[in-house]
Amino acid sequence: MYNLLLVDDEPDVRQRLMNGMNWSDQGFNVVDTAENGLEAIERIERYRPELVITDISMPFMNGLELSDWIRVEYPATRIVLLTGYDEFEFAKRAIKLDVDEFILKPFSMEEIVQALVRVKQRIEAEERRFEDVKMLREHYRTSLPVLRETFLASLLSRKMSHSQIVEQARTYEVALDGTGYAVSVINLQHYDEQLKEGNNHGLNSQSSSLQISGDLNLQLFAILNIAGELWSKRKMGRVFLHQDHIVLLSISRTSDQSNSILRHTITLLQELLLQIDRLLKLKVTIGLGDPISRLDELREAYDGAMQAIEYRLLEESNRIIYIGDVEMRAYNRLRFNKMKEQELVRCLKLGAVAKVKEVVYELFNELIEAEVPYRDYKMYIVEILTSVLKAARETDAYLEDIHGALGNVFLEIEAQETLSAARDWLTAICTNLTETVMLNRKQSFGQFVQQAMEYVHTHFADRELSINQVCNYLHISVGYFSSIFKKETTVTFVTYLINIRMEAAKELLSTTDLKAFEIAERVAFADPNYFSFTFKKHIGISPKEYRNRIAKEWSTGT
Known part of the structure; x- marks a missing residue:
């Protein structure tokens, strides 16, 4: 059984769709309905439906805008668009959004059923493909x-x-x-x-x-x-x-x-x-x-x-x-193990302290097995250290802050009189660097979220403010940011932004004589009606009722 969300601003259309068939017979469960695209976003984040059936023409956010949001946030979700004849040009745009089906109004329930059958077949085919990959992966794990x-x-x-x-x-x-x-x-x-x-x-x-x-x-x-x-x-x-x-x-x-x-x-x-x-x-x-x-x-x-x-x-x-x-045939000489170099850099960046020590020891074991004089090892050690410096630069953890001035690095190599001493010296550098990387990673989550919240507080009045804008400012991906923001705050970015705008609206209603439509503009709502709708939904009363309540509390001193 697949979950389905119905989105249409016309109550009679929603009612007709709900009562027009036995949805479970088609393999779908209608989890909820929504009146517009913005309401649909909240329902989608709550229920994660496999299919969304939506009208194109709706207030606040139309079906094409909703489809665009779905393709970014939930690309696996299937979409069926309902459209009137005069909106057919809009429907053609839906092809670019990879919409599964679009159905012209007025429609029959038979057309809806046929569309559901096709969508269900695509969902099942996709599941079979992923099952094939899963089975192949399991075979890989057990067969070697x-x-x-x-x-x-x-x-x-x-x-x-x-x-x-x-x-x-x-x-x-x-x-x-x-x-x-x-x-x-x-x-x-x-x-x-x-x-x-x-x-x-x-x-x-x-x-x-x-x-x-x-x-x-x-x-x-x-x-x-x-x-x-x-x-x-x-x-x-x-x-x-x-x-x-x-x-x-x-x-x-x-x-x-x-x-x-x-x-x-x-x-x-x-x-x-x-x-x-x-x-x-x-x-x-x-x-x-x-x-x-x-x-x-x-x-x-x-x-x-x-x-x-x-x-x-x-x-x-x-x-x-x-x-x-x-290449000309190479004579016997000591070669830096490139695979070990890559493994060392990867472990440094991941903050894997124990593994870094292990890789450094393995590199030095190769030196010992080569059985050549220590003076011939120096360039090999320089190559290892160069990899460490590259990793330090890429992770913003500078070696000067960890293990002395870089200007003396060659003198320090010369000062190591044995391989074991050189190994311990380099291991200390790599260990300190790795611990710094690990500490920076733990702190970075909270810093990203704090910077995002400060950015929202500063720019919430901007109608163009979006999660993409915030991520561009932070230089991180939308998927990664959404994950850490929800983890740190327990709410989605969209919910947090609406809450900030509603708090700002409450402040303006309490401290100014601005009219509702003026306050709507100041908190980035182009449509005063949608502002009132959203305010009542989140606060429980209309903006006018809220202002009257505050005025009454002031007059009575409560």
Whole structure:
């Protein structure tokens, strides 16, 4: 059963609609009625109906204005417009608002029933699409063999000996025996643009459901399924997720391992690109590292594939980038882990103190495992610190206020005589910064709401004042502001604005001789009749009765 709201300023039309059919037989429950668009807004916020049937021509706020508000605040709500013949041009405008149906007056109840059937079918179809996405997400959560995936990921993030890898592969029953290996990485870098494209096309396929979901994990899982089936069918190796990327491990069992594994991997990757584009309509870039002959070299091969991905901005999208084609073969050197850098910055901005410490320790563990003299680590530490400074600048938490003057930062690095000392020094900087970010976030909610309330008190007499205007002033989104404002004040922004205007009207009625229409103008009501209507609705009596009551209280001294 879906909730429905009827909006029409004519009582006989509302009565005819209410009594003209058994709404429950059509799968709808009429939760309430409203006389105009402004009343409808209050009802919609209270009941959250799935469908609104509204007339176009109404006082105070017409049906098109109401539809525009619904599309901003409750975009999933379905809309049916009722219109007279002389309003047909208005009805054509409704198409731009994505209105589901519009029905010409005078109408028959059969026309209403037919419209309800169509709207109900659309609602049910949308629910089925979201159910498909939900089921796919649940399948994703339960189907991955966690232990095997963890082991495979560890091959790319930890330094392990060949014997350790062979032993653990046997434990987890992962077949890794081979004469040559290659590592490829799939990067889904254009999914935001594909989401926009998906909204402009049909939404009947699974690929469209993936696009409208905007769920990167779900999109990656769909690609993972296709790649896994292809790799399994050709007996090429393993496919798994690692740090928001899909990793394809190719295994060769022929004697000519180097040329064979590279040639076969590229051929298979080309086929995979075609399938992803045809089945999912998603654009990806695939990085391919140099072929290797030993399992304990997998981390280096993975780094090469990730390095190839970095060239995606210089290359066309939806293609394979082989590191050997874009770079000279790199000699062994210490490289800053870009994935860890991104994780460190993300944790700093989120205020995750414990996780920041963990990431810093992991970065330094890589330094220790590299086994090179400490003097060679200094530029690596500078790169880590640069990421910290970027995060500090973006969160307005300046490092000077937390851990001394930046002018001495290189001297401080030089002063650290051991890796453990450098690690503790950098951990202290990151911890203090993260705690500052966390404190700022807790204070920001109340500050935003307080600034909004002050802005309303200053500008309530402006007829153009709206939630969009306030959000532009605060530089935050309407959805985010609505959430924190309701959380902090327990009322919606619209209700709060009306309350402020009513309090101002009471003050003017009590302290001035201004007429009602003059007071209406001063509190941003263009229509005196609607001002009186709103005042009585919120205060309980009309403006004239309120002024008389105040005058009587003054005369009697009460």
